Amino acid sequence: MLEVALKQEMPGFTLDVAFEAPAGLTVLFGRSGAGKTSIVNAVAGLSRPQAGRIVADGRVLLDTGAGIWLPPHRRRVGYIFQEGRLFPHMTVRRNLAYGARFAPAHTPREDMARVVEMLGIGALLDRRPGALSGGEKQRVAIGRALLAAPQLILADEPLAALDEARKAEILPYFERLRDEVNVPILYVSHAASEVGRLATSVVALEDGRVLRQGPAAEVLGDPAVLPAGAREAGAILVAHVARQHADGLTELEAGGVPLFLPRLDRAEGAPVRLRIAAHDVILSRHKPDGLSALNILPGTVAELRPGAGPGVMVALDTAAGRVLARITERSATAMGLAPGVALHAIVKSVSVAPGDVGGEPA
Amino acid sequence: MTDWLTAAEWEAVRLSLRVALWATAVSLPFGIFVAYALARWRFPGREVLNIVVHLPLIMPPVVTGYLLLLAFGTQGPVGGFLDRVFGVTFAFRWTGAALASGVMAFPFLVRAVRLSIEAVDPKLEEAAATLGATRTWIFLTVTLPLIVPGILAGTVLAFAKGMGEFGATITFVSNIPGQTQTIPLAIDLALETPGGGARAARLAVLSVALAALALAVSEWVSRRVAARIGGRDA
Numbered sequence: 143m144l145e146v147a148l149k150q151e152m153p154g155f156t157l158d159v160a161f162e163a164p165a166g167l168t169v170l171f172g173r174s175g176a177g178k179t180s181i182v183n184a185v186a187g188l189s190r191p192q193a194g195r196i197v198a199d200g201r202v203l204l205d206t207g208a209g210i211w212l213p214p215h216r217r218r219v220g221y222i223f224q225e226g227r228l229f230p231h232m233t234v235r236r237n238l239a240y241g242a243r244f245a246p247a248h249t250p251r252e253d254m255a256r257v258v259e260m261l262g263i264g265a266l267l268d269r270r271p272g273a274l275s276g277g278e279k280q281r282v283a284i285g286r287a288l289l290a291a292p293q294l295i296l297a298d299e300p301l302a303a304l305d306e307a308r309k310a311e312i313l314p315y316f317e318r319l320r321d322e323v324n325v326p327i328l329y330v331s332h333a334a335s336e337v338g339r340l341a342t343s344v345v346a347l348e349d350g351r352v353l354r355q356g357p358a359a360e361v362l363g364d365p366a367v368l369p370a371g372a373r374e375a376g377a378i379l380v381a382h383v384a385r386q387h388a389d390g391l392t393e394l395e396a397g398g399v400p401l402f403l404p405r406l407d408r409a410e411g412a413p414v415r416l417r418i419a420a421h422d423v424i425l426s427r428h429k430p431d432g433l434s435a436l437n438i439l440p441g442t443v444a445e446l447r448p449g450a451g452p453g454v455m456v457a458l459d460t461a462a463g464r465v466l467a468r469i470t471e472r473s474a475t476a477m478g479l480a481p482g483v484a485l486h487a488i489v490k491s492v493s494v495a496p497g498d499v500g501g502e503p504a
Numbered sequence: 505m506t507d508w509l510t511a512a513e514w515e516a517v518r519l520s521l522r523v524a525l526w527a528t529a530v531s532l533p534f535g536i537f538v539a540y541a542l543a544r545w546r547f548p549g550r551e552v553l554n555i556v557v558h559l560p561l562i563m564p565p566v567v568t569g570y571l572l573l574l575a576f577g578t579q580g581p582v583g584g585f586l587d588r589v590f591g592v593t594f595a596f597r598w599t600g601a602a603l604a605s606g607v608m609a610f611p612f613l614v615r616a617v618r619l620s621i622e623a624v625d626p627k628l629e630e631a632a633a634t635l636g637a638t639r640t641w642i643f644l645t646v647t648l649p650l651i652v653p654g655i656l657a658g659t660v661l662a663f664a665k666g667m668g669e670f671g672a673t674i675t676f677v678s679n680i681p682g683q684t685q686t687i688p689l690a691i692d693l694a695l696e697t698p699g700g701g702a703r704a705a706r707l708a709v710l711s712v713a714l715a716a717l718a719l720a721v722s723e724w725v726s727r728r729v730a731a732r733i734g735g736r737d738a
Contacts, residue, residue: 186634214633227631231649240645244636290635 144168144294144326148184148194157181157191157350166342167320167327169358171334176347178330182296185328186221187214198294198326215244220287220325222297226279228271234282235267241290251291252323260322261285261315277308284315288323295319295327301336306380309336316340379416379463383408391436396462402436403492416492420455423467424488427477437489439465443481446474454479458487465489513707515682516690523598523686524666527606528659531613535658539617540643544626560672561611569675572604576676600677601684605669609662616661620654621647653726660722664715687711 147160157177170178183189185196187203190211196204198219203212220241228237238254245251258264261281271279280300287295297316301309313336320327320340331337337344341358354361381396383406392406394414401416408414430438441460448454454474456467465487479485509517541547542554560568576583576594586592594600624647632642670688677684679693691707694700 188630188634214630215636215638217634218636219634221631221634223627223631225627227625227627229628229632229646240632240637241635286635296634 143199144185144328145195145197146181146185148181148191148196150180150184150191150194155350159345159347159350159352161345161352161355163326163328163345164343165324165326167316167329167340168343168345169337169341170328170330170345170347171332171337171341171361172347172353173332175349176332177350178332178347179298181347182221182298182328182330185217185294186219186296187212187217201293218245218291218293220290220292220295222280222283222287222295222300224299224302226271226276226283226303228274228279228282228286230271233268233270234263234274237271237282238267238285238289240286245291249291252288254289257285257288260318275308276304277311280304280308280312281315284312284319288319292325295323295325297327297329299330299332301331301333313339379418379465381414381416381462383410383412383414385410397460399439399460399462401462401489401492418465418489418492420466420468422490422492423458423465424490425456425458425467425469425473425477425479426486426488427483429486430488433488435488435490437492439487439489441465441485441487443479443483443485445481446479458485460487509706509710510703512681513690513703516685516687516707517710519598519601519682519684520667520686520688523602523605524663526599526602527609527666528613528663530602531606531610531662532655532659535610535613535662536617536655539614539621540647542614543618543621557614558611560608565608565669565671566675568607569604569672572600572607572672572676576600576603594677596677596680596683598683601669601673601686602666604672604676605666606662608669608672609665612661612665613658616658617651617654620651620657623654624650652729656722656726656729660718664718667714668711 143165144163145161146163148157150157155175155177157180159177159181170181172178180189184191184194185198185203191204191206193206194204195202195207198217201218202208202210203217204210228234229240232240238257242251242254258267261284263278263281263285266274266278266282271282274282280303283300300316301312304312316327316329317340320342329336329340331340337358343356344358344361345355346353346361379396379401381394381401384393384395384400386392386405390405391402392404392408394401394403394406394416396416406414424435429440439458439460439462441458443456444459444464445457446454447457448471452470452472453468454471456469456474456479458465458467467487477483538553538557542550542557573595574580576586578584578587578593578595583594586594592599594603628646628650629642632646633639637645667686668688669686670692673684673686674689674692679685679689681690685693687707687710691704691711694704694707697703
């Protein structure tokens with residue numbers, strides 16, 4: 143259990159948060175500038191907040207009232223940075239072993255062989271970081287943090303610098319970390335897809351304040367949180383331009399499924415990331431007929447997440463990827479929705495993810 | 505092989521090497537410390553320290569030598585103290601030549617090392633801290649290995665400066681064969697002696713050769729270090 147209370151006045155920005163992170167993976171969820179990284183750096187001891195109290199499993203890391211500020215090297219925190227921050231002059235093996243010597247002798251620690259096996263980095267041990275891909279670096283960074291025998295793991299947007307394929311490569315390792323390592327994890331993200339997949343609990347942040355905190359299903363399914371807490375809920379699909387049609391439509395293809403968009407000025411074959419907002423998806427148990435919508439994705443229900451209000455978030459696995467739909471609980475009950483039920487997702491609108499193709503927009 | 509230089513000239517070469525080696529070796533730890541302080545710490549007097557370190561680069565060497573004479577001469581406050589307490593004398597000794605060379609070479613050393621420290625991402629040092637390393641340990645295992653190329657470059661510059669220092673040395677410790685007469689001072693004397701041209705030329709050629717050798721060695725080592733840091737398994 144991690145308890146955090148912080149107050150920090152900065153020019154044009156005030157951080158004032160209090161939250162608890164229970165066992166499992168807690169996501170600090172919010173837009174850029176919501177104060178996520180400031181919080182994580184304060185927990186790690188990389189900054190000195192003006193006022194606050196941070197307690198990890200009964201150990202006081204910070205208590206400005208009592209004049210306590212533990213320096214970072216005594217906090218026993220495993221920090222996985224966005225950019226990896228591996229030591230460039232050391233082999234992967236020495237990077238991994240760096241923190242182990244500082245752990246107190248009696249603490250239970252992860253076995254190097256087990257961590258290497260879990261992260262699939264056995265073949266990289268004698269290389270240096272300069273010779274690794276982005277995804278490999280991040281896996282080594284996870285291992286390095288883990289092997290320092292931390293009592294708390296911090297991860298600051300560890301996937302943000304990676305492309306979609308690398309993200310898909312790393313996400314499962316965080317799932318294993320959450321499920322197999324008995325250490326609380328504080329994970330910073332502004333990507334709804336990561337939150338949905340990883341979070342045990344969520345602390346939604348906005349403008350330096352906690353908007354809502356609680357179990358993931360509760361916070362994410364809360365219609366009050368999603369639009370305000372971050373970019374609203376929605377799935378991201380990776381597609382590429384298939385062809386341009388004479389009627390002004392661009393045909394994309396995602397996992398073999400065709401999708402139509404108003405003219406997109408990109409070359410054939412160019413990758414495009416699409417966002418489908420959960421509230422732009424209508425679900426149907428039958429293949430719709432005589433409907434004006436062009437984009438219909440068949441799939442099966444993966445998960446239902448009831449919210450506090452009348453809404454339910456439905457996660458649908460389709461050939462194009464996972465799609466989220468936000469419908470009322472009344473509809474879900476009437477349609478008999480449950481995991482495994484086959485459905486059709488009617489997509490009212492598809493937006494091209496802002497910013498770019500490839501990286502996560504900042 | 506010793507035939508082409510006279511015994512006195514060999515003496516000058518040996519003395520130059522000794523002076524430059526001592527000057528470099530003794531100023532290296534101080535230089536790294538000052539460079540680190542200037543690059544990483546914010547403290548009152550930082551700008552003053554920066555200026556003092558760089559003064560020998562800007563001032564006329566004669567002035568530096570004169571100030572050294574005032575401070576480190578046998579009658580000077582520092583020189584007198586060191587003489588009485590530790591029996592270390594600088595005036596008119598090779599130690600004085602080494603001191604003058606070290607002071608003149610110091611800014612070169614600090615500049616090279618400071619640049620390389622500033623090129624080390626402080627985020628790596630932060631990462632090491634979160635893994636449990638103390639500041640000293642971080643410096644030894646992260647910062648220091650990454651600035652080896654800068655330290656080498658600074659060392660070679662300081663060594664070359666030490667071999668060639670003239671103005672401050674001759675002002676501070678005069679031109680005494682066997683004690684303070686390094687290669688440049690021997691060349692100066694040879695040029696003022698009728699018929700000394702050939703001697704001056706031989707010593708000049710030797711100076712050039714030593715300088716070139718030092719540069720070549722440092723380049724080679726720097727490349728190896730850079731290759732290792734760059735990720736290729738050297």
